[in-house]
Amino acid sequence: MKKIYPFLIILFTVNSVYAQFPGGAAQSTITGKITATIIDSLTRKPVDYATISLSKSGQTKSTNGALADDKGSFKLDNIKAGKYRLTISFIGYATKIIDPVETTLSKPDLNLGTIILSPSAKMLNEITVTGEANLIENKIDKIVYNAEKDVAIAGGNSTDVLRKVPLLSVDYEGNLSLRGSSNVRVLINGKPSGTMAGNMADALKAIPADQIKSVEVITSPSAKYDAEGTSGIVNIITKKSNLEGISGSVNAGVGTRQNSGNGNLNVKTGRLTLSGNAGGYYSWPQTSILDFNKTATDQSVILTQKGRSTTERLASNGSFGADYDINNYNSISSSLKLNWFEFSVDGDNFNDNKFGNIISQFNRNSDNKTKVIGYDWNNDYTHKFKKAGQEVSFAFQFTNSNLNNDYTSDFIFPTNSALRDSTEKGNSDAINKEKTFQIDYTHPFKKVIWEVGVKSILRDITNDSRVAINYPPSDTEFINPKRNFLYTYNQDVYAAYSTFGFTLAKKYGVKAGARFEGTVIKGSANSASVIKPIDNNYQNVTPSFVVSRSFKNFQTVKFSYNQRLQRPSLFFLNPFRNSSDPLNASEGNPTLSPEVANNFELSYSTFVKTTIINASVFYRKTNDIIESVVSNYITESGKQGSLTTYKNVGTNNSFGVNFFGSINPVKALTLRANLNVNSYNINLNSQNANITALANKIFFIYNGFTSATYVFPKGYTFETFLITSSPRRTFQGKNPAFNMWSLGLKKELFDKKGSIGLNIIDPFNERKNFKTEINSADFTQNSNFSIPFRSFGVNFSWRFGSLKVSTKPKKGVKNDDLKQEGGQTGGGMGTGN
Template sequence: MKKLSTFLPLFIALLWTVTASGQQTPSPSGNRPPMPTNDAPALNSAPQGNNKITGIVMDSLSKQPVEFATIALYPKNSPTPIDGTTTDEKGKFSLTGIAGGDYRLTISFIGYRDKTINDLRLTKNDDKNIGTISLAQSISTLNEVEIVGTTALIEEKVDRTVYNAEKDITTKGGDASDVLRRVPMLSVDLDGNVSLRGSSNVRVLINNKPSTIMAASVADAIKQIPADMIKTVEVITSPSARYDAEGSGGIINIVTKKNTLQGLTMNVDLGTGNRGSNLGVNGSYRKGKMGFNLGGHGRLFYNPALSSFDQNTITPTASIRTLQEVESFDRGGFGSYNLAWDWDVAKNQNLSASARFGARNRGSEQDMNISLFQDQLLKSSSFRQVDSRDNSASMDFNLDYLRTYKPQREWSISSQYSRNDLTNNFDSDLFTADELTILNSQRNINNNLNQEVTLQSDYQTPIGQRQLVEVGGKAIARMVNSDYSYFLSEGNSGVYNVDLSRPAGALDYQQNVAAGYLSYTLQTKNKYTFKLGGRYEYTSIDAQTDENGQIDLPAYSNFVPSINVSKNLKSGFIVKAGYNQRIQRPGLQQLNPNFNAANPQNITVGNPGLSPELTNSFEMSLSGNIKKTYMNFSVFRRITDNAISQISLPSDTLAGAVITTYQNVGIQRAWGTNLFGNFQITPKWSINGGLDIVYAFMEGLTRDVNGLSVTVNNSGVNLNGRLSTQITLPKGWGIQGFSFMRGSQVQLQGRQAGFGMYSLGIRKDFKNKKGSIGFGAENFLTKGIRMKTELSSPTFNQLIDIQRLNRGFRVNFNYRIGKMSFDAPKKKAKSVENDDLKSGGDDNNGGGGQGGGNNRGNNTRQK
C-alpha cells in the first residue's frame, strides 16, 4: 500500500470538489420534473402550455409522506405518458408547463398499490391542486401481515436483465452456480466457471460490492453462496463510466435477500438430499429509523466423479503417451455469516454498515492409476492417492453514507476493507504396483492472502428536465501474497523434509488504482437517450518473487470511453447501440507462481509477470412486447488485444507431463447474437428461454518440438441455451421445470466439452403462508454428465473424459416466524463496487453486448 500516497492527493481534491458542489443551493431549475429513472416510463414529447398540477402523496395507514413515489401523466385515452416526476421528502410533487386537455394521473411506488386519477381536465392557465393522495400498501391482513406483490421470474430493464431467483423453487438447496445457470446470457460449467455471452472475463459483485473471495476464483466463490440466500441476479453487459474499467465481458451483481420491514422476524431454511444438505437462519429487526439484519447459511456437499486422461507428448527423441484413470470424491462445506445495520440519520441522510464472514472447507480424494508408454512400449505404471484441500476464510467490512438533496441529486461516500485467506494444499502418496506399500509421499503447502482497501465518492445531479451528470473518484489499494513450499517423505515413515528439487517461494504483489469518471445523460423530446462517459484510471504495480526478485511491471494509465444510445419506437420497442472500451487485469489464480502438481501429469502454475488486456466492444439490441410475449434480440462484436491466454506445454523435466500457465500472447475476436423470450401462456403459466450464439477466433503463440515459437489459432461456434417453465396450481401448489445446454467451447488449443442439465421442482405452501415444503430432482433420468475435452498443439495432444455422477434428489423445508409491518423503504447508502480483476478458469471468448430492454416484465399481483 506504500504507493497509495502517489494518488491520494488527486482523490482528496476530487472528493473536496464533489462535496462542495453537493452543498450548493438547488438552482431554480430544481423545481422542474427530473429526468425519468431507469424504471420510470419513457416519455412522449409533452405539448407545452401554462397549466400546473400539484399534490401530496401519503401512506394511507401511517399518514406519513411517501418519498420518491413515481408520478406519470397520460392523455386520457393513451397508454404512453407525456410527463412525469417523483415526490420529494415531504411527499409533494409538481408538474408544470402542461397544455390544456383531458388527462389521467398514475401514482406508484414499491410496496403500494398503484393509484390512478381519471377524468383530469385542464383548461387555460389552470393551477390544479389535487390535494392529498393516499396510497394503500400492497398487503393482505390474515393472521399476520404479509407482502403479496410479486414480479416476473425474469425482468428486462433499461440497463440490465434481472433474474428473480427467489421465485425459482428448482434451485432450493443448491448454490449460486445453480442459480446463475438459469440467468439469460450466462453460462456456467460443471466446475463453476462463469461466462457471459461466451466471455469468461466477467466481474461478479455481491450486493453491488466487490469481495476478495471473487478475486481468487469466481468458480470457487460462487459455490460458497447458498441459492436460498439469493434474491436477484443482475446482468450488465455494457457498463457505463461509473463502473470500474475492468470486467471486459460485463458485470454480474448477485443481490442477496434483505428485509425492509418494521418489527422482528426470523426465517429458517433447511434441506437434505443425496448430493448435499443445507441450513440457513436469517433474522431481522427494525424499529423506526434503525434496522439490523443477522444471518447465517451453510451447506455440506458430497459428489463422486470418474475421469480418464489420455495424453501424448512429443519430443525430438521420443513420443510419450500417458494413460490415467481417476476415481474422485469431493466433499466439504461452507458457511456465510453477515451482520448489517442501517440508520436514517435524517430524512435525506442514511448511514449503513455491514460485516460479512465466510468460511470454506473443501476436499477432494482421488485414486489415480497412471501408465506411461514410450514409443508404444510400457515404460512404467504407478498408483497414487491424492488428498487436496481448498480452504478459505474471508471477511468484508463496509461503511457507507448517502446524502440526498432532491430526487436524483445525491452525494455518497463509501469505504470497504476486504480480506481473503486461502489455503491450497495437497498430499500425494505413491504406491508400489500392488497398491500395498507407500514408496514416497509428497506435500505441497500454499498459503495465499488477498487484501483490498477501497475509498470512493460519487455525486450526481439533474440539469433541467432531461439531463443528468455523474462524477466521482475512487482509490483501491490491493495486496496479494502467496507462500508455497514442497516436502518429501521417503517410504511410509511419515517424516517430511524440504524437497530440494522444488524450492520454496513467495510472491509479493501490490497494486494501486486511482480513478475518476464523468458521465452525462441526455433524454430528448423525440425519445432518444444518450449516455456518454469517460473514465481515467492510473495503475501502479510493485511485484517480486523469491526466485526471480523484482519483476519489472511498469505503471500504466487508461482512458476508457463509453457511448450508449437508445430510441423508443412508436411500436413500443426499444432499439439500442453502444460502444465501450474495457481493461482486464490478471487475477490471483493467474498470478500465483505455486507449482501445483496434485496431478503429476497435468500441472498448473501462474505467471506473476502478466500485464492487462484491452477490449473494445460494440453492440446493438432490440426489445419489446408482441402481445403476451416479451422478446430481446442483440448482436455484438468484441476485439481483444494482448489477451491473457491459457497455454499448455510439455514439461522439460517430467516425462509425459503437461504444464498449463497463462501468457499475454493472444488476440481474440468474437461475433455473436443473443435471443431471449418470455411467453405468458396464462396468468398462472409462463415459459421463457434463450439462445446464445458466438463465433470466436483466437490466435496466440506456442512452441514446436524444437522449442521454437510458432503461431497457433483456433475458431468455431459456441452455443448455449436454456428453457424453463413455471406453473401455479390451486391450494398453494407450484411446479417449475428447467433445462440448460452448454455446447463445447472454443479454446486456443482445442475445445472444452459441453454438457446439459435439467431439473424439476414441486412446492406446497402452508395454509397460513408462513412456510413451505418442496421436492427437487436434477438429472433424474440419467446417471450423470459426461464431458470430453480435446486439446492439441505441435508438441502434445490431450483427451480428458470426465463423468460427474450428479443425479440428485432433495427435500426442502422453509418456515418463518415473527410479525412485520411494511414501512416505505428509504434510499440506502451506496456501496463500493470494484468491477475488476480477471478470474481464473477457462479462456472462452465471446462478446459483450447491451442486455437491456424496456422495463416491460410481466408483473403480477396475487395473494
Template sequence: MKLKQVITLFFFTALSYSALAQAPKTSISGKVIDSTTQEAIYYATISLHPVADASKLNGTIADEKGSFSLDNLSPGKYNIAISFLGYKTKTFTDYILKPGDNNLGTILVEVNENELDEVVIQGERPIIENKIDRLVFNAERDVTSSGGDATDVLRKVPMLSVDIDGSVSMRGDQNVKILINGKSSAAMGNNVGDVLRTIPADQIKSVEVITSPSAKHDAEGTSGIINIITKKKDIGGINGSISGGVGTRHNNGNASLNARKGKLGIVTNLGGNYMWPQITTNEFEQFTIAGDPTVRQYSENETTRSGLRGSIGLDYDLTDKDLLSTTFSANGFEMGMDGSTSSEFFLPNNVITSLLSNRNQTTSSDGFDWSADYTRKFEDPKRELTIAGQFSRNNGDTDYTTLYVEGMRLDEIGENNSHNDELAFQADYVQPIGKTTLEFGAKTIFRDITSTSLIKEGTNGNYVLVDDSSYEFNYNQDVMAGYVSYGFEFAEKYEVKTGVRMEHTILNGDAVGDFEAFKNDYTNVLPSVILSKQLGQMSNLKLSYNQRIQRPSLFFLNPFRNTADPIIQQQGNPELKPELSHNVELGYSTFKKGTIINASIFYRRTNDVIESLSQIDSTTSPGQQISLTTFDNIGTNESFGTNLFVSYSPIKNLTLRSNISLFTYEAKGNSFNEEISTQTDKMHLMYRAFINGSYKISNTFIAETFLMLNSSQRTFQGTSPSMSMWTIGFKKELWDKTASIGLNITDPFWENTYFKTEVFTPDYTQTNRMKLPFRSFGLTFSYNFGKADSKNKTRRERGIKMDDQKKEESNPALGQNSGA
C-alpha cells in the same frame, strides 16, 4: 408485474379500440413517482374513462422511469386514476382533456400502510425487466432453484452460463465482474464457484446483467458486470426467514433477520452448504502428433465440499438527508480430495513404466469484507453525494500429501498459504441539470498479495525442505481512477448516456524461480456511450459501445506449482498483462400481451487474451513427461454473437421461457500454435441454450422444469467440456403463503455426467475425461416470519463497488475443482 395488473392491462388494451374512431384526437402523459423516496413507480396503472360513460374504460401502465403516455383519445371530461399495489390511488375527477397533449406532470403517490403486508407477501414483478444499461432477472419467481445456491439461479439468467466448477460466463466470456449487492469480495479472486455456492438461491431477489456499464462502474470485466441482489425488507418491525434443503448430493440452510425501528435498520444473514462425499474419476491420455501414446493416467478420488457465509448490515438516518450504513460479512469454504492415481509412461523401445500414488489434498479459504458509506441527499432528490470505503481480506490454503507406492519416487508434502488484502475508497456525485444528469467521481484501490510455498520431500515420514520449490512471493497492485458521465434526452423518446473513465495501474512484483522481479505502470482511457430509443409504451431499442479492462487475479498470478499429481500440474504466471476489450451491442426488447422478447447482437474484440497454456515439462523427473498448465497472453479474440430470450404464456397458468446464445471464437496473433493453425486459428461457433416451463396447478401449487444445453467451449489450444442438465421442481405454499415445501430432481435418468477436455499442440494431443455423480433428489423448505408495522422505506443502492480482476477459469483437466 402483479397478476391483477396484468389482467387489468389486457382488459384496458382490449377496450381501448372503442375510443379510436372519434375526432379530433388528444393524448395524455405524465410521470408517477413515490412521494417519499422520489423513485419511479415501475408498472403503475393509469386508467381513465369519460365522465359521461364509465363503460368506455381505457388505460396504460408506466415504464421503468414511471413515465406514461396514451394517444388517440377524444377530447372531453374524464375521471383518471393512478394506482399500484401498496400505494394509495391518486384520482383526477372531471379532468378536461383538450386537443393536443395533456401533460399531468409529476404525480406523487403515497404508500398505503394498511397494505404493506400484502405487498411483502404477494408482490410479484415480471421475470425479466429491461433497462437502459442492464437486464434484470427477478429470481424470486423461480421454483426449481429453491434449495439450491447462486449457481443454480445464474444458469437460468439470459446471456449467462455456469460450468461444472461454478465459473460464470456472459455470452461465452468468463471475464465478468460479479458483485453482491453492489459490492465485491476479495474471495472472488480465488474461486468464484465456491463463493457462489455459499449464497442460497432462496435469498436471491434478482440478478442484474449489465452488458453496457456506464463510466461510473469499474472498467473491470471485459464482457460486463453481474450484480446479485439478495432479499432485504426495508420496512419497520422484525421479520425474517428460514430456508434450506436436504438432498442426495447437496444440503444447505439459511437464516436471515431484518429489524427496523425509527432511523435504525439491521439486517443479518447466516448460511451454509455441505456436499455429501462423492466419487469422481479422471482418465487422462496424451499422444504424439503421430498418434502414439506417451502418458496415460487413471485417478479416483472421494471429494467433499462445504461452505459458510454470514453478514450483518446496519443503516442509520443521521437526518432526513444524511444516511450512514455499514456491512460486515465473513465467509469460509473447504474442498477435500482423497484418492489414488495410477500413471503409465510410454518410453522408446516399447518400454512402459508405472507409477502408483495416493493423495490427500485440502483446499480452503476464509476471509471477510467490511464496508461503510455515507450518502448526502439534497432538496432535488436526484442530486446526491456518496463517500464509501471498503476493506477486504482473503486467506487461501492448499495443503497436500502425496505418497508413492514401493518407493518409486520421494514422497511429497506441499503447503501454499496466500493472503489478499484490498483497501478501497470511492466518492461519487450526481448533479441534475434540467432534464440532464451529470455524474463524476474518483476511486482508488490498494491491493497487496502474498503467497508462501513450502515443498518437502522424503521417505518413511522423514521430510526435507526443497529450497528450489519453496519461496515467498509478494505482489502489489494499485489502481487510481476517475470518471465523468453525462445523461440526457433529446428528440422524441431518445436517451443518451455517455462518459469516460481513466484508470492508472501500478504493479510491483518479487522475483520467484524463473520469474524476474518487475515494476510496471500503465494508464487506460475507457469511453462508453449508450443510445436508447423508446418504441411505443413497452418497447425500446438500444445501441452501445464501451471499452473495458481485465486485470489478472491471484489465481492467474500465483507462481505456486501444485505438484500433488505426478502428471497433471498447474502454475500461475506473475508476468501476465491485462486484457483490453472493445464491445458493441445492439439490443431490442418488448413486452406485449403477456409475451416478453429480448434480443441483441454484439461484437467484442479482446486484446492480450489470458488463457490456459498447456505444455510438456520433462525437467522435474527425467524420462517422465509432465503436463504443465500455466497462463499466458495468447493474442486477440474477435467474437460475434446474438442472444434471444422469449417468455410466452400460450394458455392460462402456463409460462414458457427460452434463451439461446450464439457466439464465435477466433484466436489471432498467437505464436504458440503456428504449426497447427488449421485446427485452432479459425472461427468457431458455440451456443448456450435453455428452455424453462412453469405451470400453476393451483394458487399455492406450482410445477416447473428446466433443460439446459451448453456446447463445448473453444480455447486457442482445444476445447473445454460441454454440459447439459435437466431439473424438475414442485413447490407447495402453506400457511397463507408464509411457508413452502418443495421437491427438486436433477437428471433423474442419468446417474453420472461425463466431461471431456481436449488440447492440441504442435507436438502432442491430450484428452481428459472426468466422471461426476450428477443425479440428485432434494427436499426444500422455507418459512417467513414477522410483520410490518411502519411505512415502506425503499432506499437507493449505494456504496463502493470493487472486485475488478479476472476470475478463475475452469480447467477440469487439472482435477483440482472437481465436484459439483
C-alpha cells in the same frame, strides 16, 4: 497516494459542514417528506418507475415530483407543512389522485403506506394479468432474473441459479461465462467480495440459492462502473427486508447431492435498519472416475492414467448490516460479510507410462484440500442537497481473503522397480488484501444529469509456498529451494470518471462518458533466481456510449459501445506450482498483462400482450486475451509431463446473437426460451503461434435453455427446465459440453408465509461424462471425467414477521447511486459439480 489524502480531508470537512447545515446553509423552515409504495391492484406487484407529481391542494400545477424505484417506492423531499394534491400515473394504469395530503410542523414526515393502481379498461381488454411476478424482467439497462420466484432452485447453490439467467452460461465445474467470455465481473449487492479473487467457481458454490433474491446482468456498463470485466457485470442481490418491525426467513434443503440452510433476520425501527444473515452448505462426497491419455506426436511419450477421486465441499457465510438516516439529507450504512469454504479431493490412480523404450508404472494416492477464509467490510455515507437529485457519497471497503492449498501425494512403485516409494507435501498460503476509497457526485442540470467520481484500489497479495519430499520409512524431508519462496505482489489502481445523461425529443435516451484508470504493479520474491521481480505501470482510458430509442407498444431499440479491461486475478497470478500429480502440474503466471476489449451491441426489446422478447447482436474484440496453456515440461525425476499455466496468447474476435422470449399461452402457463450463439476466432501472437494447429480457425459456441411453469390451484406450482451448451473452445482444444434437466414442485403453506418443494435433476442419468481435448504441435491430450449427477432434494422455507408495508414513516437508505466496483475473477479449473 500522498496527493489524494489532502483531497479526501477537504471533501470530508466540507461534507461535515453540510451535515450540520443541510443544503449548505442554515434552514429557517422545517421541511419533511412524503413516502409511499405503489402496487398493482391485480398482481399486488410493485409498479416500478411510476410518475408522481405534487401540487397544492385544489390545483394542478406541479411543484414537486419523483419517479418510483424498481420496488414501487418513492420519496418526495423538502416538503413544507401544508395541504397538497398527489397525482400518480403510469402507462396502462388509471391515473390516481389523492387530495388532500397534509403534513404539519409537528409531523413533517408522512408515509401513505400502500397506494394501489388499477390497470386501465383498455389494457384489461388487451392482456391477461396473472398473480405471479415475472421471473425475468427486461429493463432498459439490464436483465433481471428474480430467483426468489423460481420453484426449482431452492436447496442448491448460486451456480444452480446462474445457469437459468439469460445471457449467462455455467459449465459442469461451475465456471461462469457471459456471451462466451469467462471475464465476468461478479458483485454481491453491488460490491466485490474478496473470496472471488481465488477460484470464482468454488466461491460461487458457497452461496446458497435460498439466499439470492435476484441476479442482474449488465452487458453495457457506463463509465461510472469499474472498467474491469471485459464481457460485463453480474450483480447477485441477496435477500433483505425493508419492512417496519421484525421480520425474517428460514430456508433449508436436504438432498442426495447437497444440503443447505440459511436464515435472515431484519429489524427496522424508524430511521434505523439492522439486518443479519447466516447460512451453510454441504455436498455429500462424490466419486469421480478419471481416464487420461497424453500421446506425443512421434509416439515417444505416452501417459495413461485411470483412477477415482472423491470430492467433498463444506461452506458457511454470514453477514451483518446497519443503515441509519441521520436526517433528510445525511445517511450512513455499514456491513460486514464473512466467508468460509473448503473442499477436499482424495483420490488414487494407476499410471502406465511409456518414455521411449522405458515403461513406468506406479500408483499415486493423493489428498488435496483447499480452504478460503475471508471478510468484506463496507462503509457508505451519502449527503443529499436541497436540489432534487444532487448528492455526494463517500465509500470505503476493506476485504481480506486467505487462500490455503495443501496436498499430499504418495507414489508407490512395483516391488521390482528401481525407483523408491516417495511422499510429496505441498502448501501454499496466499493472502489477498484490498482497500478501496471512492467519492461520487451527481449534479442534475435542467435536462442533463452529470456524474463524476474518483477512486483508488490498493491490492496486496502475499504467497508463502513450501514443498518437501521424503522417502519412507525415513521421516527426513528434502527441501527443494526452487519451490520454496515468499512472493509479494502489489497492484494499485487510481481511477476517475465523468458521465452525462440526457433525453432528446422524449424518445431518445443518451448516456456517454469516459473513465481513466492508472495501474501500478510491483512484485518480488525472496529468491530472485526463482521468480524475477516485476515493475509495471500502464494507463487506460475507457469510453462508453449508449443511445436508446423508444417506440409505441413498449418497443425499445438500443445501441451501445464500451471499452473494458480485465486484470488477472490471484488465481492466474499465483506462481505456486501444484504438482500433487507431477505429470499434470499447474501454476500461475505473475507476468500476465491485462486484457482490453472493445464491445459493440445492438438490441431490441418489446412487450406485446403476454409476450416478452429481447434480441441482440454484438461484436467484441479482445486484445491480449488470457487463456490456459498446456505444454511439456521436465519433472524433478527427469520425466516428461504436462504443465498448465496462463498466457496472453493473442487477439480474439467474437460476434454473436442473443434471444430471450417469454409467453403465457394460457393464464396459468408460462413458457420461456433463451439462446446465445457466439464465434471464437483467435489470432495468436508470435510467442504462441506454433503451439497448436487450431490457430486462426473460426468456431461457434452456443448455449440455451427452455422452461415451462404452471400454476395450479391451492398453491401448487410446477416447473421443468432444460439447459444445453456446446463445448467451450480454447486455442488448444475444447472443454466439455454440458446439459441438464430439472423438475420442481412447490406447495405454499401457512397462508403463503411458507412453502415446501421437491427438486429432481436428471432423473434418468445416474452419471455423466465430461470430455476434454487438447491439441498441440507436440502432443494430443484427452481426458474424461465421469461424475454422479442424478439428484433428489426436498426444501422448506418460512417467512415470519410483518408482511405488509408499515404505515410508519419509511426511511430506509438505498445506496444504488454508489459506483459498483468489481473484484478480480477468473475462470479457473474446478473439481467437480
